[in-house]
Amino acid sequence: MTLELQLFLLVWGTLVGLDLVSVPQMMIARPIVAGPVAGAILGDLATGLQLGVLFELFQYDVMPMGASRYPEYGPATVAAVSTAHAAAGTLGLGLGALVGLVTGMLGGLSMYVVRRATQRAVQAVAGRLEAGDVRLLVRLHVTAIARDALRAAVVTAAGLALAHVVRLYFGGALPLRGVTLLGVAAVAGAIATATAGTLRVVGRGANLRWFAAGLAGGAVLVWLR
């Protein structure tokens, strides 16, 4: 993979990371968008779509409410696609999931660090904010957005570096059964996570019947295909 492509992925991952909370929340941070675009950058849309679907399922575990801490799956999906691109097929899925989940955890941790840093910056100028200093208010806000952009870039870079290491050392080292099992684990983990995450929101009321109806409809479609 050329340095140019890695840089494109870094820029895309940064935009994706910025979109999650800061600007503009138009959902390019969703894995179902971040993955296919990363795949398109690499000229491998199929892998991008596959990893996008996989991490979108993991995403259903997350309700991004208030001060709750959660993993960040956008840049994680970009790193996962970068891993899987070089190792096509089922091997790509398992190794991509591994890199993506670790990067997602790192992303969640980094958001906490950045929010604390912004908190300290706000506390440091609390008096001037109370005096209605507009320039300071806007500068504080813009600086915080820049801080989040830097965070997203660092997380994406770390994910891409991890992807590079995994491609180098694990790409050809696993036997066929191991490769298949890794892929199975990735998909099973994603399906279990999406099911549990959805059921937590659906609850035991009338919506559970709608969920069951959807499940049956989806299963029929699979059978028909």
Add this chain to the structure above:
Amino acid sequence: MTRTRRPPLGRSLLRLFTVQGSWNYERLQGIGVGVAEEPLLRDLRAAGNGAVYRAAVARGAHFFNAHPYLCGLAVGAAARAEHEGATPDQIERLRSALCGPLGSLGDRLVWAGWLPVTSGLALIGVALGLGMDAVLGFLVVYNVGHVALRWWALRAGWTHGVRVAVALHQPFLQRAAAWSGPAMALVIGAALPLSAAYLAGPFPAWARGVLLGAAAVGGAILLWWRGRLTGLRYGLALLAVAALAGWIWR
């Protein structure tokens, strides 16, 4: 009372797209809300009320937390109240009173409704072979709703001012909130088997059996240990077990 001829709602709306940019554990969305409200307060300064303007800006940046797409409602309402000469105490109470309802309404409408419905439809589209068209469709459809909701919230806030609670009882909001739960459940329910079949396509038959079992057990464990075990940790644990099993079973 200070009346604006044409409030710069567009400028405020643009700033609202960054409302969570300075999210922090001290004021949560407060700084972003203050930045978004500031253009609507400039008339106060133009009217020669520099001190009133600065005090209003400072109030706008106090603690606030709600759903980001509905923050505009509080921004518009608070700015209108400042123009209508409401007391600082009334404005602080208005902001506090809006946090809970805007948070829960937004979570139901968007995070647990519109977003999973549209992304679930994208998953179904990809699984059925629509590829990038499904992804682009998701982005367009989702954001039509997203931008419309932000714009409606800001306008409603500015229109109603301190009586903004009226806007929250709009029939379309009540209907949307009532439908979001069933729609989400139906779409995600349908997306699950289709996504599983799409991802498991290249696996041999034995592997699909293992997948089904691991997914069922995993779903039960995640529900049982809710709050203690996250999907991410379960996924990583499963990958570790798979790597170990693959290494032993050569």
